[in-house]
Amino acid sequence: xxxxxxxxxxxxxxxxxxxxxxxxxxxxxxxxxxxxxxxxxxxxxxxxxxxxxxxxxxxxxxxxxxxxxxxxxxxxxxxxxxxxxxxxxxxxxxxxxxxxxxxxxxxxxxxxxxxxxxxxxxxxxxxxxxxxxxxxxxxxxxxxxxxxxxxxxxxxxxxxxxxxxxxxxxxxxxxxxxxxxxxxxxxxxxxxxxxxxxxxxxxxxxxxxxxxxxxxxxxxxxxxxxxxxxxxxxxxxxxxxxxxxxxxxxxxxxxxxxxxxxxxxxxxxxxxxxxxxxxxxxxxxxxxxxxxxxxxxxxxxxxxxxxxxxxxxxxx
Amino acid sequence: xxxxxxxxxxxxxxxxxxxxxxxxxxxxxxxxxxxxxxxxxxxxxxxxxxxxxxxxxxxxxxxxxxxxxxxxxxxxxxxxxxxxxxxxxxxxxxxxxxxxxxxxxxxxxxxxxxxxxxxxxxxxxxxxxxxxxxxxxxxxxxxxxxxxxxxxxxxxxxxxxxxxxxxxxxxxxxxxxxxxxxxxxxxxxxxxxxxxxxxxxxxxxxxxxxxxxxxxxxxxxxxxxxxxxxxxxxxxxxxxxxxxxxxxxxxxxxxxxxxxxxxxxxxxxxxxxxxxxxxxxxxxxxxxxxxxxxxxxxxxxxxxxxxxxxxxxxxxxxxxxxxxxxxxxxxxxxxxxxxxxxxxxxxxxxxxxxxxxxxxxxxxxxxxxxxxxxxxxxxxxxxxxxxxxxxxxxxxxxxxxxxxxxxxxxxxxxxxxxxxxxxxxxxxxxxxxxxxxxxxxxxxxxxxxxxxxxxxxxxxxxxxxxxxxxxxxxxxxxxxxxxxxxxxxxxxxxxxxxxxxxxxxxxxxxxxxxxxxxxxxxxxxxxxxxxxxxx
Numbered sequence: 001x002x003x004x005x006x007x008x009x010x011x012x013x014x015x016x017x018x019x020x021x022x023x024x025x026x027x028x029x030x031x032x033x034x035x036x037x038x039x040x041x042x043x044x045x046x047x048x049x050x051x052x053x054x055x056x057x058x059x060x061x062x063x064x065x066x067x068x069x070x071x072x073x074x075x076x077x078x079x080x081x082x083x084x085x086x087x088x089x090x091x092x093x094x095x096x097x098x099x100x101x102x103x104x105x106x107x108x109x110x111x112x113x114x115x116x117x118x119x120x121x122x123x124x125x126x127x128x129x130x131x132x133x134x135x136x137x138x139x140x141x142x143x144x145x146x147x148x149x150x151x152x153x154x155x156x157x158x159x160x161x162x163x164x165x166x167x168x169x170x171x172x173x174x175x176x177x178x179x180x181x182x183x184x185x186x187x188x189x190x191x192x193x194x195x196x197x198x199x200x201x202x203x204x205x206x207x208x209x210x211x212x213x214x215x216x217x218x219x220x221x222x223x224x225x226x227x228x229x230x231x232x233x234x235x236x237x238x239x240x241x242x243x244x245x246x247x248x249x250x251x252x253x254x255x256x257x258x259x260x261x262x263x264x265x266x267x268x269x270x271x272x273x274x275x276x277x278x279x280x281x282x283x284x285x286x287x288x289x290x291x292x293x294x295x296x297x298x299x300x301x302x303x304x305x306x307x308x309x310x311x312x313x314x315x316x
Numbered sequence: 317x318x319x320x321x322x323x324x325x326x327x328x329x330x331x332x333x334x335x336x337x338x339x340x341x342x343x344x345x346x347x348x349x350x351x352x353x354x355x356x357x358x359x360x361x362x363x364x365x366x367x368x369x370x371x372x373x374x375x376x377x378x379x380x381x382x383x384x385x386x387x388x389x390x391x392x393x394x395x396x397x398x399x400x401x402x403x404x405x406x407x408x409x410x411x412x413x414x415x416x417x418x419x420x421x422x423x424x425x426x427x428x429x430x431x432x433x434x435x436x437x438x439x440x441x442x443x444x445x446x447x448x449x450x451x452x453x454x455x456x457x458x459x460x461x462x463x464x465x466x467x468x469x470x471x472x473x474x475x476x477x478x479x480x481x482x483x484x485x486x487x488x489x490x491x492x493x494x495x496x497x498x499x500x501x502x503x504x505x506x507x508x509x510x511x512x513x514x515x516x517x518x519x520x521x522x523x524x525x526x527x528x529x530x531x532x533x534x535x536x537x538x539x540x541x542x543x544x545x546x547x548x549x550x551x552x553x554x555x556x557x558x559x560x561x562x563x564x565x566x567x568x569x570x571x572x573x574x575x576x577x578x579x580x581x582x583x584x585x586x587x588x589x590x591x592x593x594x595x596x597x598x599x600x601x602x603x604x605x606x607x608x609x610x611x612x613x614x615x616x617x618x619x620x621x622x623x624x625x626x627x628x629x630x631x632x633x634x635x636x637x638x639x640x641x642x643x644x645x646x647x648x649x650x651x652x653x654x655x656x657x658x659x660x661x662x663x664x665x666x667x668x669x670x671x672x673x674x675x676x677x678x679x680x681x682x683x684x685x686x687x688x689x690x691x692x693x694x695x696x697x698x699x700x701x702x703x704x705x706x707x708x709x710x711x712x713x714x715x716x717x718x719x720x721x722x723x724x725x726x727x728x729x730x731x732x733x734x735x736x737x738x739x740x741x742x743x744x745x746x747x748x749x750x751x752x753x754x755x756x757x758x759x760x761x762x763x764x765x766x767x768x769x770x771x772x773x774x775x776x777x778x779x780x781x782x783x784x785x786x787x788x789x790x791x792x793x794x795x796x797x798x799x800x801x802x803x804x805x806x807x808x809x810x811x812x813x814x815x816x817x818x819x820x821x822x823x824x825x826x827x828x829x830x831x832x833x834x835x836x837x838x839x840x841x842x843x844x845x846x847x848x849x850x851x
Contacts, residue, residue, distance in 0.1 A: 063711035068634040091639070092704050173608075173688060173718050262704060263719055278553045280573035 028310045035306040038299035045296050049104035056098035057086070061264060066093045072277075075284050088284040090273060092262075096284065099270060100292055106266040107293070110180050111246035115239055117185035118246075122192025123235060127223050129193065130200025141197065144190045152187040156249055159183035160258050176260050184249050188242055192235055199231035237311060240304035244297045251293055267293040345541040347832070347849055349566040349842060350549040350558060353694040353724045354520040357503035359492040360476040361431065363728065364438040364773070366593070366747055369474045370841030371546065374525065375415075376476030376508030379406060379425070380469050384835040384846065386751060388469060392420060392477055392509060401464035408455040413530040414479045415506075415513040422451040427480035436493035438733075438772060441758060442475040444468070444791075464792045470750030482507045495734025511537070511845035512544060520725070522547050539845050550694055550723075559584055559827045565849065566832060568842060569697050570825040572641040578827045587836040590645070591824035592652045593747040595696050596760075597706070597817040599623055600740040602777025607740045608688035610716075611681075617740075617776070621679040623814040627665045628672040629713045630706060632819060639701050643823035649807055651748065651756045652821050654838075658804050662811060664818075672713045684714025690731055690742035693721040697822040703743055717741065731775050733768025744775055745822075747839055753803045757787045761810050778815035 020026055029035060048055065058065055070093035073082045081088065087096040129140040147155060160183040164172055172179070203209060204227065212222050247267075253259040254268030255275075262269055267289050274286025351367055360372045373381075379393035390396075393406040412420040429449040432439050443449075446462040459468065483489055488502035499519060506514045511531050515524040525544040531537075547564070549555040552571035558564045560581055570578060570586055579586045599617040600606060606615045616622045632646040645653070648662040676684060691703035700721040707717040722730070731739040748755035762771030763779035786806040793799040810816065824840055834847035 063708040063716075066708040066711075068631065068638050068705050068708070071638040091701055092708060093638075173720070261719065261721075262700075263707065276552050276571065277573055279556050279577060280571070281577075282573065 025310050029306070032306065035302060038302035041295055042299040042303060045104055045292065045299075046108060048101055049108050052098075052101035052105045056095075056101045057084070058095045058098045060094045060099040060102050063263065068093050072282050072285070074282075087288050090270075090285045091277065096288055099265060100267075100288055103265050103267045103270050103289060104292060104296065106177070106260060106264070107247055107250055107268070107296070110177065110184065110250045110266065111243055114181045114184035114188070114246050114250075115243050117181060118188040118242065119192055119235060119239055121185065122189035123196050123228070123231075125189070126193040126196025127200055127227065127231070130197040131204055131219070131223055131227065133201075137197070140193070144193055147190050152245070153249055153252055155187040156183045156253060157256070157258065159186045160253060164258070176264070180250055180253060180259055183253070184246050187249065188246065191238055191242065195234050195238060196231050199234065200227055203227045203230050233311065237304070237308045240307050241301065242304075244301035244304060247293070247297045247300065251297075267296075344543055345849055345851060346543040346545055347539070347541040347566075347844055347847060348545045348547070348564040349568070349844065350547050350555055350564045351568050351842075352548070352550055352552070352555065353692075354548050355517075355523055355546060356519045356725050357492045357499045358506040358514065358517055359488070359500075359503045360478070360506075360508075361434075361437040361439045361491040362503070363494050364474075364749075365724075365728065366749075366840055367842075369749070370843065371523070372476060372506070372508075373474065373510065373841065374512045374544075374843060374845050375506045375510045375514060375528075376478070377510045378473045378475050378477065379408075381473045382839075384837065386837065386839060388473070391473070396469070399458075402461045404459045404461070404468060405452070406457045406459070408457065409532060410455060412509050412532040414482060414509050415528045415530055416479060416482050417530065418479045418481045420477065420479070420509055421454045422457045423454075424477055424480050425449065425457045426451055427483065428475070428477050431478065431483070431489065431491060432475060434490050436491040438494060439475060441755075441772070442471055463788075464794070466794050467750055467752055467754060467791070470752055471755065474749045477509060479507055493734060494732065495729050511539070515543075520548055537845075539847055539849075541847075541849050544844055556827070559829065562829065565829040566834065566842070566844075566847075567827040568825075568840075570827040572639075572643050572697060572823075572825070574827075575641075575643075575825060583830055585828060585830055587824075587826045587828055587834075588643075589824045589836050589838055590652070590654065591747075591822055591840055592655060592751065592838050593696070593745045593824075593840060594647055594650050594652060594821050595699075595702070595743065595745040595819045596647075596650060597626075597741065597743055597819065598774070598776030598778070599626065599817065600737070600776050601815070602737075602779065603740075606687060607738065608718075609740060610686035616679065616681060616685060619679045620814060621675040622681065623817070624665065625672040625675040625679070625713060626710065626715070627814050627817050628668045628675070629709050629715070630817070630819070631667045631709055632664065633667070635702055635705055636820065639698050639705055640820070640822065643697075643825070644820040645823075646820045647818045648811065650746065650760055650810070650816060650818055651753055655748065655751050656753050656800075656803065658800055661804065662807060665814075669709075669713050676713060676715075681714070684716060686716040686718070687740055689717045689719050690727065690739045691719065691721045692724040692727040692743065695724040695727070696743070696745045697825075699743060699745075702819070733764075733772055736766045737768075737775055737777065739775060742775065743819075744773065746773065749839075751839070753807075754787060754790050757783060757790070757803075757806050757810075761806075761815055762787065776816065778810075778813070780809055780813055780815065783809050783815075 070089050071091050073085050073089045075081055075088040076083055076086050085095050089095055125140055129137040160179060163179050209222060209226055212226055251268030254266050255272045260266045260269050262273055270289035271286055277285050355368060355371050360376050377391050380388050381391040383389050392409055394409045396404060396406045399405050426449050429443055432442055444461055444465055448460040450458040452458055486502040492500050492503040504517050511528055512525040513528040515526050517523045523546040549558055555567045556574045559567045575586050578584050601617050603615055605613055636644045636646055648664040649659050653659040689703055689707055691699055693700040703719050703721060707719050710717045729735055731742055746760055759771055759773040761778055761783055762774060763784055764770030764774050783806050786802050790799055790802045793802060826836060831850040832847055
């Protein structure tokens with residue numbers, strides 16, 4: 001390492017890249033081909049989903065472009081396949097490949113946003129509980145205990161149902177996406193809160209926090225500027241693993257019919273629609289969304305697992 | 317010693333007996349069937365819907381009933397006579413007991429007649445307005461009408477007789493309303509004179525029936541099972557799987573995509589026939605401002621051109637071939653061809669999206685508008701898929717319809733009188749229970765108010781006084797030819813007004829195990845008391 005630094009002056013960017021290349025994280029990444037494949041697959045789907053409007057053969061959200069006469073065409077390579085539809089069409093004549101790309105976009109969007117929201121809530125609550133302690137801590141932690149006794153999917157269903165009941169039929173239209181984001185976030189914030197609280201409890205008794213307090217720094221400043229950066233490590237790891245869970249939860253909710261409507265399908269909705277044709281020989285309508293969903297969740301999970309192990313000092 | 321032996325043999329004998337009694341349920345024959353939707357309450361006046369009515373018709377009897385060929389035959393009324401066009405006399409059957417043990421008498425008929433017209437009942441049209449019901453003696457009842465009515469008893473198979481004593485004891489004097497999100501305790505129980513009684517009922521999950529020991533018509537008993545279990549299986553694929561694996565004996569409806577598979581399976585078959593049900597779309601023509609729409613301050617559906625545009629935008633042939641897989645008959649009328657001799661004279665508006673666009677432009681909507689379409693997703697064959705297809709067909713003429721599909725229990729409450737027709741555009745299906753056009757016109761096209769007085773199932777609120785006037789004449793006209801002419805005139809007005817938007821008659825399909833013999837009724841009522849199961 002010293003040699004490479006001496007050899008020649010390098011640009012700042014190159015130094016960055018060197019740092020990444022030489023890091024333990026990158027090393028352990030290159031050691032496992034499973035992780036590489038998973039990361040590649042996850043990136044591929046995320047990229048494809050992000051670029052959906054550019055690369056999709058048609059826009060499945062544009063109802064006017066659907067032709068019912070194209071319904072249930074098998075994938076291109078099968079008998080009766082149509083070159084226009086690579087992976088075939090669903091029961092409404094929607095191009096399955098396009099529906100998949102847009103559906104993945106929705107699924108990933110919901111998962112990402114809900115995870116970010118869950119982290120925001122969880123970290124805030126955890127910091128407050130850990131830093132202030134006392135009655136605030138007790139109340140918050142008992143609340144999290146209660147919520148932990150429910151499976152996450154149940155909480156998500158509950159929040160979802162309650163939101164729909166409160167909003168009523170009229171306001172729901174078009175806000176299904178955000179209802180999903182909020183209900184999944186509310187199902188997952190607890191984990192972050194507990195982890196952050198535990199770290200905060202350790203940090204707040206360290207000398208640098210005492211020092212800050214001594215010179216009269218305000219509490220919220222101590223929390224944000226001093227404690228927060230030091231408790232974020234575990235949060236990123238849980239966040240990655242929860243991302244996979246969030247994808248699955250979104251799919252489950254949509255499959256159960258309380259997620260996104262068929263006119264704006266996510267991967268879960270596509271599986272639900274295809275499920276009706278499972279016994280009828282029209283397997284492609286459920287197969288492709290199912291494979292993409294499983295692949296996406298699995299690869300994100302593998303990457304998350306690896307990240308956890310790689311960043312765990314005990315396993316080094 | 318002797319005593320000891322006695323005790324021992326007694327114990328042994330007891331053991332044997334208890335073993336015997338344990339063995340009986342195992343050999344009991346059970347008929348199991350599954351439907352895509354729920355059976356909610358058990359009050360026979362709550363919901364005027366074929367499936368619920370059929371389920372309850374196995375428990376309750378009307379004064380009349382319909383046989384396998386849908387012919388009206390005597391039931392709780394042994395006979396009747398028309399004393400004069402305004403007075404009908406019914407002779408009740410003697411010796412009939414309710415499952416609860418009460419005797420069936422004229423008082424129960426009077427009570428049922430009063431109850432069926434109470435608020436909350438969806439069966440008010442079973443008895444013409446102003447009719448007086450008079451008890452002549454315990455087993456004779458007169459119905460005194462204000463106008464002649466040749467089809468008075470046509471729908472009475474679905475006007476079920478309830479026990480006055482039982483209703484009073486259970487606080488069931490008033491019907492359970494369909495809007496009630498909470499079921500009254502009495503709506504979970506049933507007490508009829510019919511072949512079966514309810515053992516347990518979990519709304520939306522499972523209902524268990526057993527034979528009614530007090531049934532008056534045991535001499536003509538056809539069924540041979542000791543128990544009937546009904547379950548709701550919403551997912552089509554799961555329903556098919558349940559039939560194929562023998563978990564249930566009958567499923568309804570059969571998903572059109574799975575008919576071949578069920579027919580090919582050695583232990584199951586598909587019973588098919590034309591169904592009397594017409595599936596159609598309604599448009600809110602009553603409100604001054606459309607709900608759930610981008611158009612404010614006016615109601616585009618009040619404009620004939622808009623309604624016509626919607627009609628012309630629908631490619632009924634594509635729906636037939638692609639969604640119904642051929643198992644539907646596109647219809648120009650709100651009634652099945654077999655129920656009206658002159659149906660052939662009516663033709664659908666052609667599928668013509670270009671003209672539809674032009675009509676919309678003329679009406680002042682060159683860029684279309686937005687609205688929400690409400691549909692059930694567990695009532696008719698492929699209901700949600702049809703509605704999805706309709707929204708994409710409408711999109712082609714610039715109408716942005718957002719689909720809101722929901723289970724029928726929620727849908728019928730929302731779209732119907734219970735919530736004051738809280739919809740602007742949606743789907744409904746109708747089988748006239750009298751198998752006659754009068755019922756269709758009265759229920760689907762008669763003017764109504766916001767509470768459902770009038771044409772209760774006229775969800776769109778279409779109203780043309782001329783139609784109402786004609787239907788009054790149709791009700792009292794006894795000359796078949798003249799009557800058919802009046803009906804034709806009424807249908808002509810409705811068609812010209814595009815008051816409603818007929819789609820098709822769906823094909824009737826029950827998937828059955830080959831162990832089951834059951835007559836397929838074209839009114840789609842599953843009368844399991846007419847079924848028989850091989851052991």
